[in-house]
Amino acid sequence: MIAYRFAFLVPTALILALAGCGWFGGSNKEKEATASAYCPTPLSVQDANRLTRFKSGGGRDPRDVAFEAVLVQTNAACSINRNTMDVSVFMQIAVNAGPSIGTGVTRVPFFVRVIDSNGTVIVGRYEFADYKLSAASPRGMSREELGVRIPFNQIADIGAYKIAVGLKPTPDELEFNRRAAARP
Numbered sequence: 002m003i004a005y006r007f008a009f010l011v012p013t014a015l016i017l018a019l020a021g022c023g024w025f026g027g028s029n030k031e032k033e034a035t036a037s038a039y040c041p042t043p044l045s046v047q048d049a050n051r052l053t054r055f056k057s058g059g060g061r062d063p064r065d066v067a068f069e070a071v072l073v074q075t076n077a078a079c080s081i082n083r084n085t086m087d088v089s090v091f092m093q094i095a096v097n098a099g100p101s102i103g104t105g106v107t108r109v110p111f112f113v114r115v116i117d118s119n120g121t122v123i124v125g126r127y128e129f130a131d132y133k134l135s136a137a138s139p140r141g142m143s144r145e146e147l148g149v150r151i152p153f154n155q156i157a158d159i160g161a162y163k164i165a166v167g168l169k170p171t172p173d174e175l176e177f178n179r180r181a182a183a184r185p
Contacts, residue, residue, distance in 0.1 A: 032081050039159040040079035041151075043090055043113070045072055048178050049167025052109065056101035061177070066099030068134060070109045073142075075166050086151040086159055088115075091144060092166055094130050098139035107132045110169035113147045118161035124149045127169060 050072040055065045074093040079086055090113045098107070108129040115124040126149065132141035153159050170178060 036079040036081040043075040043164045043166045046167035052168040070096040098134040114165045
């Protein structure tokens with residue numbers, strides 16, 4: 002005869018045995034150590050770490066600058082699950098109002114891209130950092146956070162991924178950045 006009063010222990014014992022064998026991904030300390038070891042460092046895209054935005058119209062002299070933004074610092078924090086790594090990308094952005102700052106909210110566009118070993122963008126996110134700039138309050142700083150998820154089949158696959166970050170200039174703003182960087 003089977004003692005049914007202990008029947009609930011069988012599934013519990015099975016779950017504990019599987020967890021002990023690493024069936025659920027190992028201990029929290031092991032997961033944290035693996036996530037830390039494989040967490041990709043965000044790379045700032047060379048021509049996208051600075052953004053000068055001009056007021057609407059054709060003027061491009063210093064009096065026409067609406068704002069200038071700079072990507073000050075980037076870092077990441079990771080957590081790992083069964084077949085995904087969740088990455089929180091942090092970006093510190095500083096912005097200064099120019100002589101042609103308008104009224105209202107100043108929106109600074111930025112991006113985060115996850116790139117695989119073939120150079121293919123597998124995840125791309127675009128966002129805005131908002132600032133209330135004026136002649137009386139010409140400076141702003143923010144710490145932006147974007148979450149991305151990196152899929153993998155084997156833990157070693159994660160090492161092939163790169164994270165690219167930057168501000169998102171228009172083609173004209175990108176050309177301005179390149180000309181400004183070429184000046185002595």
